[in-house]
Amino acid sequence: MKRGVRVKTIGNSRGESMLTALVLLMVFLAVGASVLSAGAASSGASSARIVERQAYYALRSVFDTADAMMKTGSLGLALQNNAYGALVGAEGNAAAIQETSLPFTIALDTPVEKLSDMNGMLVYRGSASAKADTENGDQLQVYVYLTVDLSLNVTYMGKASALTARYRYSGYAVPGVDKLPVWNGEWTLVGVTI
């Protein structure tokens, strides 16, 4: 009778430890998989952050260069001369420069891998007026006021970055050699929106 009871007990617990082990296997595998996927996500996120920062600094580089071209280079000079030309071509001694949008492309002489779609837009408006400088023998002076929005777009490894910078120009020109204007003024960066 006693033996019968023992046999029954063994029979009841048969497979229990295996079942427990299998349940544990599932639980640990689930925990292990989630820990591993979290690690992989963390690693992937840090790689994505490199691409994101690089895209930002590529845009910053383009902007820093365009900013120099605007303040002291040919880009700003082109806008000033365009305003000067608008006054020369207009009747009277003042001309309003209507808002004009000029799309442009940006290129590097040596292409950079994974850097693509560099372009932008120049939107300008303002006024130009002429008056005689009586203190300098009635020399003609052309006063120019401009507001310019410079938009830049850069794509690095498929990550597009863009910014818009607003500039203001206030200055005047006097006719120089070959009637080319000699400028005296200043470009001011009003703000940048990323």
Next chain:
Amino acid sequence: MKKNRSGETLVETIVTFAVVLLIVMAATMAALGAIRLNRRAIDTSLTLEAACAAVEEDAGTAEGGARTMTISFEEDAPDAFTDAAAEITFKAADPLWYFVPKEADNG
């Protein structure tokens, strides 16, 4: 009959040990993999932070000679707007790169 049941218990124990061994191995592999990935992510983040600081301070290493960035307008743009170019210097702060205008362009 009783002998048979004892044998089953032995098989059951062996299988249980095998399963437990699998659990331990799988969990260890997963944990080690996660630790390795996390360590790599931390290293990458620290390197990136240092590189960002270097770029902000313009402390990157100059690479190659002078290069040029050109802005080209469309053909129907007013006459005053011809191609504008500026010399630039490429710099590296691993893993990042950037460039700065060398000097104001001459038009």
